[in-house]
Amino acid sequence: MGFHVCSQALSSAPIHHQFRYIHSISRGVRRAGVSNLRAMQQEEELKPPGRVRVPHVLTVAGSDSGAGAGIQADMKACAARGVYCSTVVTAVTAQNTVGVQGVNIVTEEFVREQLKSVLSDMRPDVVKTGMLPSPGIVKVLCQSLKEFQVGALVVDPVMVSTSGDVLAGSSVLASFREELLPLADIVTPNLREASALLGGAPLETVADMHSAAKSIHNIGPRNVLVKGGDLPSSSDAVDVLFDGKEFYEFRSTRVNTSNTHGTGCTLASSIAAELARGSSVLSAIKIAKHYVESALDYSKDILIGGGHQGPFDHLMKLKNSAPDLCARRLFSPNDLLLYAVTDSRMNKKWGRSMRDAVKSAIEGGATIVQLREKDADTRDFLEAAKTCVEICRSHGVPLLINDRIDIALACDADGVHVGQSDMPARVARTILGPDKIIGVSCKTPEQAEKAWIDGADYIGCGGVYPTNTKENNLTVGLDGLKTVCLESKLPVVAIGGFGISNVRPVMELGVPNLKGVAVVSALFDRESVSTETQNLLKVIIGST
Numbered sequence: 190m191g192f193h194v195c196s197q198a199l200s201s202a203p204i205h206h207q208f209r210y211i212h213s214i215s216r217g218v219r220r221a222g223v224s225n226l227r228a229m230q231q232e233e234e235l236k237p238p239g240r241v242r243v244p245h246v247l248t249v250a251g252s253d254s255g256a257g258a259g260i261q262a263d264m265k266a267c268a269a270r271g272v273y274c275s276t277v278v279t280a281v282t283a284q285n286t287v288g289v290q291g292v293n294i295v296t297e298e299f300v301r302e303q304l305k306s307v308l309s310d311m312r313p314d315v316v317k318t319g320m321l322p323s324p325g326i327v328k329v330l331c332q333s334l335k336e337f338q339v340g341a342l343v344v345d346p347v348m349v350s351t352s353g354d355v356l357a358g359s360s361v362l363a364s365f366r367e368e369l370l371p372l373a374d375i376v377t378p379n380l381r382e383a384s385a386l387l388g389g390a391p392l393e394t395v396a397d398m399h400s401a402a403k404s405i406h407n408i409g410p411r412n413v414l415v416k417g418g419d420l421p422s423s424s425d426a427v428d429v430l431f432d433g434k435e436f437y438e439f440r441s442t443r444v445n446t447s448n449t450h451g452t453g454c455t456l457a458s459s460i461a462a463e464l465a466r467g468s469s470v471l472s473a474i475k476i477a478k479h480y481v482e483s484a485l486d487y488s489k490d491i492l493i494g495g496g497h498q499g500p501f502d503h504l505m506k507l508k509n510s511a512p513d514l515c516a517r518r519l520f521s522p523n524d525l526l527l528y529a530v531t532d533s534r535m536n537k538k539w540g541r542s543m544r545d546a547v548k549s550a551i552e553g554g555a556t557i558v559q560l561r562e563k564d565a566d567t568r569d570f571l572e573a574a575k576t577c578v579e580i581c582r583s584h585g586v587p588l589l590i591n592d593r594i595d596i597a598l599a600c601d602a603d604g605v606h607v608g609q610s611d612m613p614a615r616v617a618r619t620i621l622g623p624d625k626i627i628g629v630s631c632k633t634p635e636q637a638e639k640a641w642i643d644g645a646d647y648i649g650c651g652g653v654y655p656t657n658t659k660e661n662n663l664t665v666g667l668d669g670l671k672t673v674c675l676e677s678k679l680p681v682v683a684i685g686g687f688g689i690s691n692v693r694p695v696m697e698l699g700v701p702n703l704k705g706v707a708v709v710s711a712l713f714d715r716e717s718v719s720t721e722t723q724n725l726l727k728v729i730i731g732s733t
């Protein structure tokens with residue numbers, strides 16, 4: 190995305206959090222009352238020791254039953270940006286990807302009550318408004334904003350949904366112009382809303398957006414962002430900001446998708462979220478726009494609903510549980526049956542690339558693959574790992590990386606395997622999140638218990654037989670393996686010195702937790718990896 194005119198304004202300002210931008214960005218809401226800074230200083234003094242205040246946006250908006258726009262979009266956007274979001278509901282809509290089927294307006298009295306509950310107690314940093322369906326509700330809001338001061342006010346002047354349905358009638362226009370906009374730090378109309386605020390002349394070009402931004406600024410808001418998501422002729426998604434002095438154009442690549450329901454609400458609440466985190470207006474817009482573009486790009490091929498405009502995925506996670514889209518599925522202990530661990534030295538010895546080694550193992554029937562790379566440069570390893578992820582994913586086989594959490598994240602592997610002196614599993618889980626697979630090497634029941642507590646998915650136990658792929662490695666033997674398996678709450682894969690000749694006794698131990706064997710030399714220190722894998726698999730299946 191490009192940012193024009195004034196990029197130096199984007200350098201991030203010092204982080205004194207709320208106090209800083211309260212001085213710098215806003216006037217309207219605070220001008221009406223006594224110093225908010227003093228109130229916040231007092232609050233800071235009263236804060237119990239050891240507790241931290243978190244950035245907080247209050248959204249005053251309508252509910253969208255389809256959850257792509259409105260209150261639901263605001264909450265998801267704030268959550269995605271790490272900001273708490275409280276909600277005052279102004280209307281409940283029956284809405285889906287086809288359009289708006291019904292609107293039920295909340296009474297002015299009850300909007301007032303919700304505002305009072307939140308503003309008097311929870312002290313949001315920023316208020317963001319969306320659907321305000323009646324002049325009475327706008328009035329109640331403006332009164333509350335004057336009574337309980339906030340750090341900034343972001344107004345998304347929602348009037349008509351993209352489906353063409355009216356969410357706030359023309360009677361609200363006058364209230365917007367006369368009461369709400371003069372209090373706003375930033376107002377974010379789309380093309381139709383900008384046109385309506387200015388009496389109806391259509392906006393068709395970026396030049397029109399510039400003059401509209403300037404005219405709306407005369408109504409009183411401190412900043413005006415005219416959004417060009419619906420500009421028909423533009424290959425970029427261009428938004429124009431006027432701050433009273435200068436124009437700024439924010440451009441991002443137009444994502445080719447029909448899943449754009451709620452982009453406007455999302456942009457405005459992301460701007461509010463960044464303001465709450467202490468950004469300047471310019472930085473907040475830049476970050477918010479980049480976020481919307483990323484979320485649209487991530488969601489461009491998801492399918493929710495049969496209408497012409499679908500929602501998108503604010504948290505960019507939904508595809509994790511859609512196997513059709515990324516061929517990644519949740520970990521199953523049965524994946525451990527024949528676990529192939531690559532070895533860089535063996536690959537070198539046999540003149541194979543990591544990619545070819547992995548491909549042959551999968552062709553032979555390996556059910557999970559771990560890349561164990563001790564020699565390569567990080568950059569080379571990453572490139573090879575990316576290729577292996579593609580191969581594994583196209584075969585539905587999980588791919589793990591030994592030890593290197595950074596590589597696992599960078600190549601989007603399915604998880605990691607860590608040893609007792611690598612990154613602790615608990616930290617790995619925090620970094621990788623709940624969806625990645627984590628395995629831990631364990632030799633004792635105590636280590637297995639710790640792996641379970643730390644949130645691992647399986648343990649690797651060994652070396653069972655002596656092996657030369659690991660120096661100074663204590664052998665636990667079949668008895669040690671059995672003890673760990675009986676105690677472990679996690680599924681176990683046995684490792685260490687396995688081949689066709691000695692795998693059977695392991696599989697015949699008869700402990701339910703033992704789910705498979707992990708093999709290095711017997712697959713990769715051989716002429717044909719796929720043949721060896723196939724033959725070993727036959728023995729394993731034969732003995733289970």
Ligand SMILES: Nc1ncnc2c1ncn2[C@@H]1O[C@H](COP(=O)(O)OP(=O)(O)OP(=O)(O)O)[C@@H](O)[C@H]1O
Pocket residue numbers: 258349350351378379380416417418419426427428441442443444445446449450451452453454455456478481482485
């Ligand atoms: N296809 C797209 N690709 C990238 N950015 C987009 C796309 N569509 C909209 N945007 C961006 O999303 C933001 C919201 O723009 P838009 O003009 O669609 O608002 P809106 O019409 O109020 O949204 P809503 O659909 O919620 O009513 C803007 O920053 C816009 O540039």
Ligand SMILES: Cc1ncc(CO)c(N)n1
Pocket residue numbers: 250251252253258259260282284319320347349350351356450451452453454
């Ligand atoms: C409730 C609600 N607010 C805002 C919009 C605008 O996208 C919508 N469609 N629905």
Ligand SMILES: [Mg+2]
Pocket residue numbers: 351379418419452453
């Ligand atoms: Mg739109």
